[in-house]
Amino acid sequence: MASLRLSLPSKSLSTPSISHLKVGRNRASVSLFHGIPIRSPVVNPLRIGSPMKEKKRDTVVRASASLSVSARTLQWVSAVSAGILMVTRGTTIQKSFLVPLVALQAPAGIIGWIKGEYGMWTAFLTLLIRLFYFIPGELDLPFLTMLFVITAPYQAISIRGTQGGAIIALAIAVYLAFQHFSRLGNLRKAFDQGSIVATLAIICITVVPFFFLF
Template identity: 65%
Template sequence: MLSLSLSPARTLALSYRHETAALSHRTKLLADLPRNSSSLSFNTLRYSVDYKETAVVMAKKRRGLTAICCAAPLTTRNLQWISTISSAVLMLTKGTAIQKSFLVPLFALQAPASIISWIKGEYGVWTAFLALLVRLFFFIPGELELPFIALLLVLVSPYQAMNLRGTQQGAIISLLIAGYLAFQHFSRAGSLQKAFDQGSVIATLAIICITVVSCFFLI
């Protein structure tokens, strides 16, 4: 009888102990919750700072890529087009006293490969033939003589002469021609201010372009 009366009391005591342990465990979790939340907020802040630093690094890389892209247009083909257009402007303009016949070999040395291949092709031959017929029977202005001579020079030039294109020897010859033309232009203009007058500013800019392009080819 005594053992039966004590068994429920023991069961009640064990149940009370389990409830007390569970309550203490819950209390400990609630006490640790602010720490976990502060740690979580700190981790979030650190992630935000890391993300901002990564964004700054990516922005710097993009700026460097933009600088490279801006420098990309200075290719050999673009420089050849600048020199060709400048030579054509000097052939046609009247605001300079240079000896324009030097522009013909400069054009042959620095013209883009697409123009040289077009001149040496069938269309170039027919263009030269028709221009020669017009020159024989009709009057051609003096400004158009040099483009016609440049066309004929490229057509009849041997491959040994055309092989100078794109070489250091060709770049040296081009720089000498450009330097001589620049000396003629600025010395005959009288002064630097007169070279940039309204009637000579286009020729001056074209002279500067062919000189700078020739320097780039030599570098």
């Protein structure tokens, strides 16, 4: 007697199923329906915020960097102008006021160099030479400026870069500008060949502190 055997398949081949799940570093792939890959991007958890916010943040960083560069440039302009006034002869201002002005407006690199080892050695050797030899007054002011910065206490140096320091520097510059133009008599003499360099330097040290008040 013949027997009839019916075998049922354990899994239907036509039934769709999820075969595997692959997760990569930057993507995830899910194979559906007989191994057909469907890929979807994975959000990087390290990137927080929308692209617009990141773009705005980059813009703010670039703007702050450009402002810092501009501030250093203005400090160099003020320091060079004050140095020109120390050695030039085209003005009758009281040049001793330039010493605290340089200490307030000079770039941080110059102040750090003066207060460092090389600046102290330079001041010491200059003082040693000055004890035995005559130094002209135009070269004496830079030496006094170095001594002023070296011996200045922390409380005095800490006002550099603040609004109070900018107000003091502006007051000194305005006073020197008043001395310069009033003693020359008129604007025409201020822009003569012998005084034009000093006049331009006076204008620079007067204008620069305005930018540090805000």
